[in-house]
Amino acid sequence: MNEPLRWGIIGTGGIARRFATDLAQSRTGRLAGVASRSEDKARLFAAEFPGVRAHRSYERLLSDAGIDAVYVATPHSEHLVCTLEAVAAGKHVLCEKPLALNRRDALTMVEAARSQGVLLMEALMxxxxxxxxxxxxxxxxxxxxxxxxxxxxxxxxxxxxxxxxxxxxxxxxxxxxxxxxxxxxxxxxxxxxxxxxxxxxxxxxxxxxxxxxxxxxxxxxxxxxxxxxxxxxxxxxxxxxxxxxxxxxxxxxxxxxxxxxxxxxxxxxxxxxxxxxxxxxxxxxxxxxxxxxxxCLEADAFGDALRAGLTEVPAVPHTDTLGxxxxxxxxxxxxxxxxxxxxxxx
CATH class of the missing domain: 3.30.360.10 (Dihydrodipicolinate Reductase; domain 2)
Incomplete structure (x- = not known):
């Protein structure tokens, strides 16, 4: 896969904006969509980044065929559900740290990603x-x-x-x-x-x-x-x-x-x-x-791993996240x- 990775962002907080800003420098991907439970927040966020689609729900972004990977930038308590839903939709996932509230939930996420054959990385930039x-x-x-x-x-x-x-x-x-x-x-x-x-x-x-x-x-x-x-x-x-x-x-x-x-x-x-x-x-x-x-370095590490056909990103392997x-x-x-x-x- 050598085409730019089309990113969608779940969440519109400060860290989501920093990721979106840095993504403009990426050699492996570009921002394609953003989702919020507030349609106004999604539209305001998208307006800062020309060409980005605004989705009024997470589900709508996950059903968007023009999204290859999602960056989960929600509060910690939502990481598990958002990631599992993204994985079930066949999206690759970069999830903000901590991947989950505890090791048990993180293991559930890792196993789901492996089962679906998608890339999952905890975002420790x-x-x-x-x-x-x-x-x-x-x-x-x-x-x-x-x-x-x-x-x-x-x-x-x-x-x-x-x-x-x-x-x-x-x-x-x-x-x-x-x-x-x-x-x-x-x-x-x-x-x-x-x-x-x-x-x-x-x-x-x-x-x-x-x-x-x-x-x-x-x-x-x-x-x-x-x-x-x-x-x-x-x-x-x-x-x-x-x-x-x-x-x-x-x-x-x-x-x-x-x-x-x-x-x-x-x-x-x-x-x-x-x-x-x-x-x-x-x-x-x-x-x-x-x-x-x-x-941007984080997004490109993710993109490089995906292009290489890896199941994990070497900088933050699953065993490291779980440990x-x-x-x-x-x-x-x-x-x-x-x-x-x-x-x-x-």
Whole structure:
């Protein structure tokens, strides 16, 4: 399939608009349609992108023969149903993170996609920037010695609003799913790189956190995970404060600083890795450039996998998505955060 991939977007929020804007740079696809449960919202969104069809329901977009793939940009609680409906309609799916509220639901989605023979990817755009591949290469090479400690957090102050999805338990709110997925996925990626595998599963995890007294979602928490070979990851996320998001990856011979691990180059472009060797007087600064925005890189990684006839996108394979959600399930259990979806359906 070498024709441009015709994308449809489900949802009209801020992240959907960023994806649509970056998609204009894509070499593999173009935006063809957008859907909202509000016809006015769909039309207003489509008006910003000439030639894009507006659909007044998700079902209408999924029945549009001129759509090959959909980007699911709805609240977390809707990812499962939207993805399963898209897969049943024969559409390839790029679903915003987290793929689901828990590992069990994510596995249902993965199995459905495999059964239908369509491509499914969790949208972790930082994995598609050259920075992620370079970090894996450095850890595997032993450049900083044996990996010992991973420090990673994502805390971004967000005023309490009980109506916003981030604080709404019914919509899958809470910082662990919204922000904690980033440091958790990075820790699994790098612990796996040290073992020359695609990802690693923690053998033990302990966590603590603070729940919002009104909506009972986590608004700040931390976790410590122990991986095989004694690798420790210290993770944190929250809505109460904004912290230095720099990740620090420590080995026996040095360490790597990653100033913007989850927004490399901030909006695409150049990212910096700062490598400190114990026997060097000055750190090495490596510049990793990408000419396009993060969401464009993500869309093209998806498009390239589809053109190659792959069943998964190498940057975010299904095992990685499932492993990270298992870690997040454990983290939420430690903090005391649960959703209705966590109760097994009969």
């Amino acid at each position: 930082y994995r598609c920037h050259p920075q992620a591949a370079r970090l894996v290469q450095q850890v595997r090479s032993g450049d900083i010695g044996e990996l010992v400690l991973i420090e990673s957090s994502f805390c971004d102050a967000f005023p309490f609003d009980p109506t916003h999805r981030a604080y709404n338990r019914q919509l899958g709110g809470g910082a662990i799913l919204d922000l904690g997925i980033y440091p958790a996925s990075l820790a699994r990626l790098l612990a796996g790189a040290a073992a020359h595998t695609a990802g690693a599963e923690p053998t033990r995890l302990r966590g603590a956190g603070r729940l919002n007294p009104v909506t009972a979602v986590d608004e700040h928490s931390a976790a410590t995970a122990l991986f095989p070979n004694g690798i420790v990851a210290e993770l944190a996320c929250g809505f109460l404060v904004t912290t230095d998001a720099t990740a620090r990856i420590h080995g026996t011979h040095g360490w790597i600083e990653v100033p913007h691990p989850f927004l490399p180059g901030r909006v695409g472009g150049a990212a910096r890795l700062i490598v400190h060797h114990r026997d060097a007087s000055q750190p090495e600064v490596e510049i990793l450039s990408a000419a396009k925005g993060l969401y 990270t959600l298992a870690l997040l399930d454990a983290w939420r259990a430690e903090v005391g955060v649960s959703y209705d979806a966590d109760t097994p359906r009969v």
